[in-house]
Amino acid sequence: MTNLKKMSMFFFTMVLALIMLAACSQEPPSSGGNKDTDEAKGTEKPEEKDNGEKDKYAFIFKNTGNPYGEKMMDGFKDAIEELGGEVILRSPDQPTAEGQIQIIEQLIQQKVTAIAIAGNDNDALEPVLKKAMNQGIKVLSVDSAVNADSRILHVNQANPERIGRIQIEAVAEMIGGAGEIAVLSATSQATNQNLWIEWMQKELEEPAYKDITLVKVAYGDDLRDKSVSETEALLKSYPDLKAIIAPTTVGIAAAGKVLTDKNLQDKVKLTGLGLPSEMATYLENGVSPWMYLWNPIDVGSAAGYIAHALVTGDITGALGESVETGVFGELDIVEDGDGTQVMLGDPYKFDADNIGEWKDVY
DSSP states (O other), X not given: OHHHHHHHHHHHHHHHHHHHHHHHHSOOOOSSHHHHXXXXXXXXXXXXXXXXXOOEEEXXXXXXXXXXXXXXXXXXXXXXXXXXXXXXXXXXXXXXXXXXXXXXXXHHHXXXXXXXXXXXXXXXXXXXXXHHHHTTOXXXXXXXXXXXXXXXXXXXXXXXXXXXXXXXHHHHHHTTTOEEEEEEESOTTOHHHHHHHHHHHXXXXXXXXXXXXXXXXXXXXXXXXXXXXXXXXXXXXXXXEEEEEEOSHHHHHHHHHHHHHTTOTTTOEEEEBOOHHHHHHHHHTTSSSEEEEOOHHHHHHXXXXXXXXXXXXXOOOOTTOEEEOGGGOEEEOEEETTEEXXXXXXXXXXXXXXXXXXXXXX
């Protein structure tokens, strides 16, 4: 009996222990305590995380180290952040299509919402940009266009015809309507540069310019050292050269330095498209009587507004639509060859009288 009693007490103790253990392992009634614990660990429901994600807007410029491009990207960044998006800014080391293609492939993998690009080549980017659009990415070009099949629309910093013609009008006035002139461009594939040069050549066909000869179109590839070398080569090859037109901010600054160093301001005139901050010295010393540009910050900002409108569905990029562009207000989407574009405005004239107001701005 004693052994039986001991065994009964043992089993009773074990059962009681198991009951107590099971009771301790049960979760208490929900009172919000677990929610607080989960939040403290950073646990979120998937749908809440998805809803909190920002659309990613990428801007690709031609190459790194370009002050004009840096200002444009600043404007794009400010606009997108103001509109609530996330910004990715990328540029290849050299102004090549191959470098931009690699970046676009990476952005596709990152699942960006939109890509704005200043193209290094009109056609070479088409396959990769089509790939991006086929995956739902909104693609637009800005400043330097890609072909119409490679993007939804183009953001044109100014009317290309006016940009080209006004530079010939300017140089003709500077040299008295006669003499040899040359163009120092960016790259031979730069679509914006090439279009402006076409309009320069059309303007030169006018009878008023019969005594002006375009002797050479040189390419500095938007690299400072190469632009310096090309300027020096123009001066050596054409000793009677009267003027240089450089429709590129890198090229015009490089040419300005060469002409200043050689003390040629009274012999060779310079005009084109330049940043006020970089050209102030050459406007003030007479190397460049005047030059033109638009505000690249505003151009980048407008591209940001337009990219956002594409993403939200406010526009599709179709002919006849209108779009809010920030500082430029509401503008119409107009024809651009086989595609569409938004044209932002005429270039602005900078000279010695007004450069002081602008040289510290950009």
